[in-house]
Amino acid sequence: MIFWQLFLSFVQIGLFSIGGGYAAMPLxxxxxxxxxxxxxxxQFADVIAIAEMTPGPIAINSATFVGIQVGGLPGALVATLGCVAPAFVIVLTLAWVYYRCRGLTLVQGVLDGLRPAVVAMIASAGLTLLLQAFYGQRELPADWTALDWKAVLLFAAGFFLLRKWKVNPLWILAGSGVLSVLFFLLPFP
Amino acid sequence: MTGRGMDPHKKPYGRLFWSVLTLSACTFGGGFVILPLMRKKFVQDLGWIDEQEMLDLTAIAQSSPGAIAVNAAILVGYRVAGLPGAALTALGAVLPPLVILSVISLFYQAFRANPLIAALLGGMVVGVAAVIADVTVTLIRGILEHRRLLPVLVLIAAFAAVRFFQVNLLLVILLCGCIGAADTLYRGRKGAGA
Structure with missing residues (x-):
C-alpha cells in the first residue's frame, strides 16, 4: 500500500527532524x-536545490515532490499530512506543558544532547551531496581525481563568499546555476 | 488575550489564515527567516500576541520536531483562535509550498531531460553543497565554543555511526536524546548538591 508507506515515512521524518533547517535533510x-x-x-539532490529556491520548509517541499512522483496529487497530500501531523500534536502538547510548568529544562537538555548528533547527520548528508555534485554519484569512485573541476571551482567560490561575506544563500544558488549553464553553453576546454 | 483590533467574541479566522498564507508564500530561507517576520506581523502590526509570549512560542517552535515555520504557525493559530485556529494556520503554512512544489514536480520529468535545465539544476546542487558546508562549519564552531568534551564526543561518534557504520538515524537520535537528558539530570543534581 504505497500511500500508507508514504504516510509512515513522512511521519518518521516529521517526528525525528529536530533542530529545524537542514535537520530534516538526512532523514x-x-x-x-x-x-x-x-x-x-x-533526484534527491535536485529536490534539495529546488526546495532551497522556493518558499517553504525543506521537509514540506520534499514531501510534496516525492508524493507527486510516487502517488500523484493524493500522494503529495498524504506525505505532507504525515509530515505535519506529529508536529501538530507535539507542538500543542509542549505548549500546554509550557504554560503549566513555565520551563522546559529537561526538554532543553534533550535538545542540547541532540544538537551534536543533528550536526553530525547534516555533515554526513552534506558530504553525500558534495560527492554527488563532484562525481555525479554518492560514493567516492575508485579514481578520486575524476572530478568535475567546474563543480569544484563553483563550490570553492560559493563557500568562500558565504564564509567571508555571509552572502544570501539564494544568490549562491542562483549564481552557481547560471554559471553552470554558461559553462555548458561556452566551449571551455 | 484580547489584543487591539480584535473582538473577543469573534475569532479572526480569515485574517489569521491570510496572514500565515502570505508569510509562508513569500518567505525564502526557512524557519529562521520567517520567525522575525511573524513577530512583526502578530506582535507589532496586529497586536494579537505580546512580545514576551512570542519569544516563548518561538522557543517552543524550535524545541519541537518538524519545520520551525510550520510549528510557529500552529502555535500562533492556537494562541489566537484555539484548536481550529491551529488547524487553519497549519494549512496556511503548508499550502504555498504544496502548490508550488506540485507544479514543479509535474514538469520535473520533462524539464530534467533538457540539457540546459540539467546544467542549471546541477549548478544549483553545487551551490546547495556550498551552503550546507557553510552551515555545517558554523554549527560545529557553535558546539566547540561550549568547551565541553561530551558534545564533541557525541558529534564524532554520531558522524562515524551514520557515515561509516550505516547505523539507523532514528536510533542515533533516540540515543543522543537520552544522553542529553541524563547529562542534564546529572548536572542539575551536581549543581543542587554544591
Whole structure:
C-alpha cells in the first residue's frame, strides 16, 4: 500500500527532524533514497536545490515532490499530512506543558544532547551531496581525481563568499546555476 | 488575550489564515527567516500576541520536531483562535509550498531531460553543497565554543555511526536524546548538591 508507506515515512521524518533547517535533510534522504526506492540520489539532490529556491520548509517541499512522483496529487497530500501531523500534536502538547510548568529544562537538555548528533547527520548528508555534485554519484569512485573541476571551482567560490561575506544563500544558488549553464553553453576546454 | 483590533467574541479566522498564507508564500530561507517576520506581523502590526509570549512560542517552535515555520504557525493559530485556529494556520503554512512544489514536480520529468535545465539544476546542487558546508562549519564552531568534551564526543561518534557504520538515524537520535537528558539530570543534581 504505497500511500500508507508514504504516510509512515513522512511521519518518521516529521517526528525525528529536530533542530529545524537542514535537520530534516538526512532523514528525508534516508527514507526516500535508502529505505524506499522512490528517488535516486541525483533526484534527491535536485529536490534539495529546488526546495532551497522556493518558499517553504525543506521537509514540506520534499514531501510534496516525492508524493507527486510516487502517488500523484493524493500522494503529495498524504506525505505532507504525515509530515505535519506529529508536529501538530507535539507542538500543542509542549505548549500546554509550557504554560503549566513555565520551563522546559529537561526538554532543553534533550535538545542540547541532540544538537551534536543533528550536526553530525547534516555533515554526513552534506558530504553525500558534495560527492554527488563532484562525481555525479554518492560514493567516492575508485579514481578520486575524476572530478568535475567546474563543480569544484563553483563550490570553492560559493563557500568562500558565504564564509567571508555571509552572502544570501539564494544568490549562491542562483549564481552557481547560471554559471553552470554558461559553462555548458561556452566551449571551455 | 484580547489584543487591539480584535473582538473577543469573534475569532479572526480569515485574517489569521491570510496572514500565515502570505508569510509562508513569500518567505525564502526557512524557519529562521520567517520567525522575525511573524513577530512583526502578530506582535507589532496586529497586536494579537505580546512580545514576551512570542519569544516563548518561538522557543517552543524550535524545541519541537518538524519545520520551525510550520510549528510557529500552529502555535500562533492556537494562541489566537484555539484548536481550529491551529488547524487553519497549519494549512496556511503548508499550502504555498504544496502548490508550488506540485507544479514543479509535474514538469520535473520533462524539464530534467533538457540539457540546459540539467546544467542549471546541477549548478544549483553545487551551490546547495556550498551552503550546507557553510552551515555545517558554523554549527560545529557553535558546539566547540561550549568547551565541553561530551558534545564533541557525541558529534564524532554520531558522524562515524551514520557515515561509516550505516547505523539507523532514528536510533542515533533516540540515543543522543537520552544522553542529553541524563547529562542534564546529572548536572542539575551536581549543581543542587554544591
Amino acid at each position: 528525508i534522504q534516508h527514507q526516500v533514497v535508502d529505505v524506499h526506492p522512490w528517488l535516486t540520489m541525483g
